[in-house]
Amino acid sequence: MAGRGELTDVAWERIGPLLPGVDGRGRPWRSHRQVINGVLWRLRTGALRSDLPERYGPWQTAYERFARWEANGTRARLLEQVQVRDDSVGAVEWTVSVDSTINRAHEHAAGAPKKGAAAGDELEDPARMSAGQALGRSRGGLTTKIHLACDGRGLPLAVVVTPGNVNDSTVFDTVMDELRVPRTGARRSRRRPDAVIADKAYSSQAIRQGLRGRGIQAVIPERADQKANSLRLGARGGRPTAFDRALHKTRNVVERCFARLKQFRAIATRFDKLAARYHAGLHLASLILWLREPVTQPRRLSTAG
Template sequence: MPQVDGRARPWRDHCQVANGVLWRLRTGAPWRDLPERYGPWQTICERFARWDADGTWARLLEHVRVCDDAVDRVEWTVSVDSTINRAHQHAAGARKKREADGDELEGPGHPQARQALGRSRGGLTTKVHLAVDGRGLPLSIVLTPGNVNDATAFRRVLEGIRVPRAATGRPRTTPDRILGDKAYSSRAILHLLRRRGIATTIPERRDQAANRRRRGALGGRPPAFNMAAYRDRNVVERCFARLERFRAIATRFDELADRYRAGVVLASLILWLREPAR
């Protein structure tokens, strides 16, 4: 029996609509170009936005994480990294919000910055920050403008790791180990991880090592680094490669950051569902 909305009209089949959303995510085509077999493009676009706004996509992704964690399939050696994706020229058309006096917001709250768009030599870009488990499946997703440093977004990425328990107990938010490249080699990050009791495998930057040696005994000991563990960091690179098979993620066409992030969440859900049992 189809669900009925407030105007007593039956919903178009959810499976048909979801297939239309996935087709658009895979191809990167405009909503208007959706094949007729999926139904009216307006319906599919509106349903995608509605399920993003009410958290449906996020709850589905959380559900599969919970199910995997309940049978100890989640591997808590977590790798972090980011990738920069070009934004199509149509992605810059989000309406600018204005203050009560009519002046446009500027600075950190500039409309482009609020929509996770940053301008560089290559044009407008969006940076996708991920934390993935040992199998390369996303645990945390953060968007920033493309010109934001990785270390700046690390705290938000770490705070985004949250897997509720299937029965009782607090959600798990603490990995066993964090693997990251030299972009995350900063005192603030190392201190944060040490305070939370998380083992760290992050190589020291060359300038940091030179400064430490220059200071002699005052420079302290070099941070511990496990090369064998660091080799497993490639899972996050493979995750980006799998996500960017979806053309609407490899190139950003969405004006709103929330819509683009919803696409990343949906693609991440597909990766979790496709992961074979071991």
């Protein structure tokens, strides 16, 4: 029987066959399920890795195996295959909501050298060191921002991490580029949603034109200054921006997704020094959300406007 926060039997049956096999050589391997449950315990509690309970085995084993799965792409394939399965039965709702949230970074998250920095660079320029690990500094301290695209059920489709002081609109294209769900058979991966819902932080001509060029409906309200500027320009201001107010009301699914992800304390507060480790934890938390969601047929939402 699974303990609190651990993989259920149903969840394990879905992802167990996707994990690398145990070759049987040398010392006996720890069970993959035991290791994943250990990583989930740390993600859920936010405790030090060295405090991992004995029932999950040595903390070094959990850390090293999860790092290995990150390096060889196993971790990404787990989430991808679960998404493929839901999309194959039409459960994924392709009305996508985009937003971001800022999370405080614990003091233990600071101090990692910037990736690719020359020897001594991180000592001379702490700001560059922090930015290289997706840490931004403000009067509130070090922060990391999570940029998220989720489907109409509030399940993560794409996750990007940046320093906390990065503007949302500048990362929009990166988030959309990360949005990719492979399809069964010889069909190409789906990368284009039916509509993208976002708040006024993403209201820019470049974003609207980019979505329009891909045949995607933009459900983004205009800022007051943009409306005033269009009125001032008159005919030169172009046609009024189309906006589906009813569809925009469903944007709260992304807020609910953030709330569910932040039930994992190591997501709500960043303890990892390396941005790659924090990002890997986000992918694992996202995987758990997908595994918990019952597979149902998508709702029909209005895309008029």
